[in-house]
Amino acid sequence: MALLNDEIRTNLVEVFGKMKEEVTIAVFTKEDGCETCKDTLDFMKEIEEVGEKIKLEEYDMEKDSKKAEEFNVEMTPSIVLLDSEGKDNGIKFYGIPAGHEINSLITGIIEVSGSGEDVPSALKERIAKIKTPVDIKVFVTLGCPHCPGAVAKAHKLALENPNIRAQMIEAQTFSELSDKYNVSGVPKIIINEDNDLVGNQPIEKFLETIESL
């Protein structure tokens, strides 16, 4: 069964038509004990079909453990967006980016292709100054309209600075992890384990937290 209806398909063809360079979607799944792996892979296959410049690479978490290690993939299903040179810019999705999260997936693809939005120069300078490794986790639910905004900002930061990596984490799929980080409101943003923000925070707020590390 097709996941994307004709209307979304047509819109996506147009949106992905703006992509500057190729983007590779690396999908990691595993055979057993992963309820949403098949759906995620099917969904990404359809995304590949509507994007002329989108390529799909399928990996198995166990069989391709070296690849998983290379991209720091820890759970399945997961998606890593690679740029035209096959480089990982620290942009990852844990869990299926369906529901509202299709928007953060699309924004991510457009951004990695090099046709994203410009960051105002004052912010760009602040982002460039970050020298310590930063890990941003953004917990989401698929019904949350504010969540893709928070994910897109975290991903944007990762794209702008190689010291930063950012992951969307679907809270219901990874409920143990959600419990560990006490997620009971989304979007919940965890920066380097101990610092948390709740809500679709402005990019300045992300930066303030990172700068205070």
Added chain:
Amino acid sequence: MGFELNFDSSSLKSNTKKIEENVIYDVLIIGAGPAGLNSALYATRNGLNAGLIADKYGGQVLDTSSVENYLGYESIPGEDLVGAFREHVEKYEIPIKKDSRVEKVEKKENRFFLSMSDGTELKSKTLIIATGSKPRKLNVPGEEKFSGKGVAYCAICDGPLFQGRDVVIAGGGNSAVEAAIDIAKIANKVYLVQRSVLRAEQALVDKLETLNNVEIRLGTQVKEIYGEKLVKGIKVYNKVEDKEFDIKADGIFVEIGSVPNSGPFKDLVETLPNGEIVIDCSCNTSVPGLFAAGDVTTVPYKQISISSGEGAKAALSANAYINKLK
């Protein structure tokens, strides 16, 4: 296959036209809920050089799971309604600035100067403030501490995290009753706690009363939210019985109305002590050339249909004001 795709193509297509720093706009519209979006529609259709500042593109309607009182739609998800608004407005190619908030506004010699949170400065001849409102807080011990740790303000966002758990909804208006109906589908038990009586539409109350995992506690006031790392329950006081008691719950959704987002404008324009911007029936404020519309204003009844109508009015008033300048 248990998931839907809420693909919002308008948000991606629209990043073509941007608000420029070196342009003096006829009107800048701050806020993109029903009031701001309808202002944008009327302003562009009247030929004004307009720009839309959208910190939260779609406004509070995005948080509403279903709207059943907007004329022409028997029942429509809030985001679909707002999606239709946005698509309509974007036909007119209005420049939009997203993810940036107004920090300060000044008026100098018939021009408005806006300092934005991303460091940019914008200019216009008139302004329409349509910044809406944000959820009102209970202001009880524990609320701040457990915010995002069981205390929630967006039922459609955070509802799914409470699958099979016990949840309190505080409030008795439409949004509280809607939240209770929504969350009852997945939660084990829902307590609707309201200080006075239910003020929601009868149609919603009737629906609520058919649900057997919902318990309604009226005349009951939330006194405290307690827990350890996460919420464990709330302490409430019942006026009729003059008794305090505990409700054990994993989460509490606060749906007790809203407070206007008028913070950055309070130094410039007259507001009431509750924060609402004072307007007359043409959406004029105390400052010439500055108009306001929707939930941020003194207009009675915070409703989607009312806000969108107010937005149209504000744009027409701004248009008339600009015509007089010429």
